[in-house]
Amino acid sequence: MMSIKDKVIVIMGASSGIGEATSKLLAEKDAKLIIAARRLDRLEAIKEAFPEAEIHIQEADVTNYEDVQKVVGLAMDTYGRIDVLYNNAGIMPTAPIVEGHRDEWKKMLDINIMGVLNGIAAVVPIMAEQKSGHVIATDSVAGHVVYPGSAVYCGTKFAVRAIMEGLRQEQRENNIKSTIISPGAVATELYTTISDKEVAEALHQDQLESGLTSEDIASAVVFVIDTPARMSVNDMIVRPTGQPV
Secondary structure (H helix, E strand, O other): OOOHHHOEEEEEOOOOHHHHHHHHHHHHOOOEEEEEEOOHHHHHHHHHHOOOOEEEEEEOOOOOHHHHHHHHHHHHHHHOOOOEEEEOOOOOOOOOHHHOOHHHHHHHHHHHHHHHHHHHHHHHHHHHHHOOEEEEEEOOHHHOOOOOOOHHHHHHHHHHHHHHHHHHHHHHHHOEEEEEEEEOOEOOHHHHHOOOHHHHHHHHHHHHHHOEOHHHHHHHHHHHHOOOOOOOOOEEEEOOOOOOO
């Protein structure tokens, strides 16, 4: 079994929240990391916090396929293989459908769905050739249940769930694992992507009071990465104990 310290792990959306917490936890475990996000300064801060760790940083927007290819190229140029891709970038603008926030809908589709597909397109041919690999995506409880005010967001997360299950079926014989991590309420910066500031602040307060931490979800990601090759955790829902939905 390959230990975490031997694994080459690419993390998209690594600059804050779950991505940042996962990057730090994996750095502590001596993984070989390529971390990417739009905010280069945040990536540099993570790298500086772990001077002994093998961390390579790359500025990237997941909606830009060329950016994603550059991240994958950096991993391949440095290590010659990729063991894990973690597609973590996402946004969560919420509003009733009747308000018709079409610009927000498009942004959600581009980041939450195309961002994941861009990562898959860039890395899966490499993993298929290696006959090994692991693709992980941050999904959501919203990928399993639908609730008012979040129909489009839920739609993007249902889509990721379907895509990742399709990937599992298509690539299982190449020993490629597919995992979605579906968090419930987590105290991250995701609330800042909601345009209605009152709704955003109420959600944030609720997450701070009764939600999980980014570190809680990071520990789940590390758990699935550290499973033996024969074992594939395909779907993990991680809710706060008291969450009703």
